Amino acid sequence: MDKMGIAAYEDLKKKTPQSKNTKTNHYVRCIASAITREVRLNTQWEVTVFQDKAVNAFALPGGKIGVYTGLLDVTKNQHQLATVIAHEVAHVTAEHANARVSASYATGAGLKLVEVIAGATTPGKERLVGLLGV
Numbered sequence: 001m002d003k004m005g006i007a008a009y010e011d012l013k014k015k016t017p018q019s020k021n022t023k024t025n026h027y028v029r030c031i032a033s034a035i036t037r038e039v040r041l042n043t044q045w046e047v048t049v050f051q052d053k054a055v056n057a058f059a060l061p062g063g064k065i066g067v068y069t070g071l072l073d074v075t076k077n078q079h080q081l082a083t084v085i086a087h088e089v090a091h092v093t094a095e096h097a098n099a100r101v102s103a104s105y106a107t108g109a110g111l112k113l114v115e116v117i118a119g120a121t122t123p124g125k126e127r128l129v130g131l132l133g134v
Contacts, residue, residue: 005060005092012050012066019049019069028067031078035086036065039093059088 019025029047036045043063053070060066065085075081 002062005062005064009046009048009060009062009064009066013048017051019051021049024069024072025049027078028072028081031082032065032067032085035082035089036063039089041093057084057088059085059092061092065089 028049032045032047036043039045041063045063045065047065047067049072050066050068052068053073054068055070055074057067057071058065065088067081067085071084072081075084
């Protein structure tokens with residue numbers, strides 16, 4: 001999962017402009033650092049502020065945190081921003097991405113099975129398709 005998170009993060013950094021505002025970057029990194037110091041993962045966290053009006057933030061496996069400048073426009077203080085960042089980091093520490101990927105693979109495998117069976121031409125396969133309700 002870490003490799004996927006890192007790859008997605010690097011791809012986003014190539015495609016999305018990053019804030020060049022030193023004060024803003026320091027503010028966000030300081031808040032993120034206070035949160036990640038408490039996380040029990042052996043990870044060096046990297047924080048990027050993306051210059052984008054989206055009211056959003058994310059954390060990815062592999063220790064990557066992204067915060068959009070649009071979120072900074074609506075959070076009134078460091079406590080509100082910390083709440084959002086902590087929420088995103090909690091998804092990583094709870095391994096929610098792992099569960100999503102597992103569910104996605106299971107769904108994909110199930111759909112592939114349905115595709116194979118749906119192309120049924122023999123009476124046995126047609127009966128199986130009927131039993132599955134496809």
